[in-house]
Amino acid sequence: MTQVELGDSARELAREVLIHGPISRADLGRRLGLSPASLTRLSKPFLDRGLFVETAEAVQGATGRPARPLDVRVDARRFVGIKLTGEAAYGVLTDLRATALAQASRELDGHDVERVVDVIAGLVAELADDGGAALGGAGLDGGALDGSALGGVGLSIGGNVTDQRVVTRAPFLGWRDVPLADLLEARLGIPVDLENDVTALTTAEQWFGPARAHDAFAVVTVGAGVGYGLVMHDRVVTTPDTGLGLGGHLPLDQNGPLCLDGHRGCSTAMLAIPSICAQVGIALGREVGYDEVLELAAAGHPAARSVTDAAGRALGRMMGYIANLTMVDAIVLSGEGVGLWEVAGDTALAALAADRDPEATPVEVHVDAAGFSSWARGAAAVAIQASLARLRLPA
Amino acid sequence: MTQVELGDSARELAREVLIHGPISRADLGRRLGLSPASLTRLSKPFLDRGLFVETAEAVQGATGRPARPLDVRVDARRFVGIKLTGEAAYGVLTDLRATALAQASRELDGHDVERVVDVIAGLVAELADDGGAALGGAGLDGGALDGSALGGVGLSIGGNVTDQRVVTRAPFLGWRDVPLADLLEARLGIPVDLENDVTALTTAEQWFGPARAHDAFAVVTVGAGVGYGLVMHDRVVTTPDTGLGLGGHLPLDQNGPLCLDGHRGCSTAMLAIPSICAQVGIALGREVGYDEVLELAAAGHPAARSVTDAAGRALGRMMGYIANLTMVDAIVLSGEGVGLWEVAGDTALAALAADRDPEATPVEVHVDAAGFSSWARGAAAVAIQASLARLRLPA
DNA sequence: CTCCGTTATTTCTGTCGTAGAAATAAGTCA
């Protein structure tokens, strides 16, 4: 009756049920290449623990013993995801499938590490309280599975993170080698896992997003800048350069505006919110917000229309490069700037089609309209994933 | 003493020794995550069969029991690789590491399947004879391992191949659904494996190329067209679109010439041999061959220089897109058009650097100067890989 | 020259994860 960490097959089973549940043992066996006997053996500890539940699936007209599909108990634990920027911490409370239950944010009053830790801890406590979840929670393998405890906190940040423990580089905060996970765990008393923000968001899309059935897809985020993530062979691609934002400065339009780095018509210059607002603002002779830009474009205002059309063509071209070079057939658009899709999505698709062999598989484009909270939700996904990785069940 | 197919660990061991040998069991254990006991158990059948050999590595000054590195017997079998185009079949005879031992080619006298099969069979027989290897050979698990027999034939083709058995689409030959592997095996009496030509070449670079230590890299081929292959997480990326040549028409220079499909400044228009020759030919007012173009450019001829510089910038830009979007840090250039690198490689590297974050990992560029025979060698690599996949050893 | 220390490899043995086969279960349909 000792608790042991999950073997490879058990871990894959847990992930498969989390992502595709409810699902029968027979289907799981087919997907995982395991025998019926193994499925029974491997699922029993999860069922005994209460992490898996069986649902009754009414399938009318099918012969044979009815399947007893397995699912995860989504409210077993709550998780908090925090997206940290240079100005604020944005948080979301979620269940085991990263479904947002509450959200909140707090501004930072400076970049001093201890002050930031204070703000984050306060935000976590607020979110936990909102969801009726106690701090000082336990992993998935101890205590009641009734959503009354936090399973963990995920925190994502623009920059480089090492081993999910240390922020090695965070340009917006001016940080180097900050052991943020340890500091937060000391304050909160629950596990904390860090990740680069684009990698975190990509992880969320891999496990919980509309492209989760694809074993290869790309993620493009549009916001203050342009971010880019990639999943190949069912694994998020990360390298030592993750955090530099290599997708943020692709040449897309040689007649476009300049970005801060002096690149004419690169992805950030063409797509980022500040750049789009600035271009339209010049034409209007006044500052203009992003929502207004999109409204003006939707209403046919010439200057707004011109800028968003060029942005749409640039986005389509970027998706063409992505699909043709990474050979993915699904792309997820996320971030607070995806409102652009409403006014320029058709233009983007036309540009993509122009750069793509007509015989090639069509590229699915999924738009995650959740806006900025997707970043925090990505952080929650990191916490969920880490929680599963730490899980130990009776042998 | 029954013969069984290799388990996963044994197969990985064979591949690791083939790619990185000579290598000690201790190092193999570290690379494969296996215990010393497992290394001994798994390597014994290979040693008994004579496929592995032990080398004595003189390491002066090291303490402890000297290592007995394992290597493959490269001359255990010969392999033939055939690259089939619309006009000819090009062949190469290799050893177990795809090292070319002989090469030959034969023109096709039409696209009739039976006639093409005749030409290929003749070419294989010629190459086998050149290398003193008998047809009607055996797999790696039967007969003497002395290079006196062919282990198999690989054949690569531009287009789509299914299960390494059927050419489902070959535009240059006008073929659809041709069971070429069966037809050739009936004629030759040895295993034949088919593959898309870019996938085959990518496989060869993965197992035997200078980038083989990277678990992710891209391959760009320059020739009559432009081809593109990708390895991610140590696996060649293939999709149903493999064969369409999605890397062949990337927009790279909006002031470039047109390709046959009407794309201005796409990769084929900028880099392919026929396009470069045509551009220089227009300036010279006469037809000009590729070798002459490169010579003129090297000598500073203005028109040739201009065309190859533009091509270099386009290549650099393409490599920038590849590295930034696939996150690889190695790119292999191959094909009969890589002579371009001699005259425009510096220009290409400068263009790549301009599109790449200066803090990002430098991208290694490897140039495979073997020319057209790389295609045939790629086909041989497919045969070698398939031969290993079919291997059965005593339990 | 002998002994000690180090590293590599082999041998022995037990453990663990797996699947095949049979049994059991729960439905539909005639």
Next chain:
DNA sequence: TGACTTATTTCTACGACAGAAATAACGGAG
């Protein structure tokens, strides 16, 4: 009600693995 189908469980054997100990082959110090 019985036959058939499909799902799941139980029982049992097998194979792959690693831990530990033994063996091997060196270099270096005394």
